[in-house]
Amino acid sequence: MEVHAILLALIQGFTEFLPISSSAHLILPSVLLGWEDQGIAFDVAVHLGSLLAVVYYFRQEVASLTVAWLRSIREREQSTESKLAWCLVLATLPACIVGVLFGSLIADFLRSGWVIAVTTIVFGLLLWWADKIAQLYKSEYQTGWRGALLLGCAQALALIPGTSRSGITLTAGLMLGMTRDAAARFSFLMSIPIILLAGSHQATGLVSAGIAIPWVAIGLGVVVSFISALACIHLFLALLNRIGVMPFVLYRLGLGGVLFWVMAGQI
Template sequence: MLINYLVILILSLAQGLSEFLPVSSSGHLILLHEVLPALPLNNLAFDVVLHLASALAVIIFFRNDFKEILVGCWRGLVKRKKNEPARLAGLIVIATLPAALLGYWLETLVEQVLRSSIIVMAALIAGGILFLITERLAKQRDNLTKLNWRQSLLIGGAQALALIPGVSRSGITIIAGMLFKLNREEAARFSFLLAVPIILGANIKEAPVILTAVSRDELFSFGLGFFMTFVFSYLTIKYFIAFVRKRSLDIFAYYRFALAAVILLLWFSQ
């Protein structure tokens, strides 16, 4: 029983960190599945719970942004007044469409073909190189008020690349934002705002599994995983935003290279 709680703690920590840090959750899951014992739980339901906890953490952390967006949309739709929060909501919708549509169409391909160690390693390395190049070439000076719908659509296209395991949704959208001259903090903010519709869209359809497949004996384990993932996700968002205000993404590039090397060693040892 104690070992199960330890595994839940580790999985919650991994979800809370890797969902928002640009290091790829897929790469970490490969490692964890190699070294951790299997939980006596419905894995799909547990995964849904952890992702919903991460989405809630984003909503709570950026509650002022989401409040302004809701008010702005109401003013825009009802009072016909153009405003920046409503424009931002439109940009989020536009950036969400490519990943949502491709995710729906390519779900089987991703699950059956792309989930391999080789692809994850290649994506980790390619992403790390892209981080290093972007940090040195991108003009990081603008905020979200300068982002237009075409750029938002292209950021959404970049987000769709995160369907490839190892790419990192947060990493690729932050890099795309920086390439469109957003400063690092604003690029991260937009990336995290985009996380909510993507996480909810990808997992809410599986929510009925929780109601039908989870027994009463498992409720505590699910609740514990949800709570810990929420806490870890919230803290990760908070400290990552503070980090990128002053520092580059180089350290995450080097981490991705190291993770790719570890996965390669595991692959050779099989």
């Protein structure tokens, strides 16, 4: 149990913020090694670790954006930080709406190896195309409400397993003319409210169901996912402008091929 928890938390932490689909990676251990689902409590734990990592890494931005947002409400004072904060709020709404309306349908009918294999490849190619045509001139502060809404819709699309929340929001940011670094930073910042809301929803379900909590696995999940996600964010931002998105596109194509091979072997 502990070994499974550590490995799955590592996978979650490293893949949550890379444009390579965490769901595609999490399905492989269960298919190849026959591991059982760790359960909703463990899901909450690893997402909490990822949330803590992104909040810690962007703690200065989070603090300044929060102060500016509250000031814009109390004093009607607008600034570049408050406008970005409102853009992040707007970008959160589409995924919340789609999640509430269609979350159960997506979980019941789209969470399969075949779907994940297809979306891993298709959205990998879309990321390549977006990077190819990208103009790369906008910062995250130039998003605007239309851009924020488009990025929010892209994040909602990531509810389809295999799409990759990081990948599709990076794709949308590049299509809007944002620099790679700006698109990645906006993607990281917009992950904070959506992970918080999703984790709170899962935790509420966990409490109401009265499920027994495996505290050792929970602790390992939080710590390991925090450390691996923090390392992932730092390395991704440091390397993105240097290496571009092509290594991630090629990786997605290879991963999708492996998933097709694995699923075909089960027929």
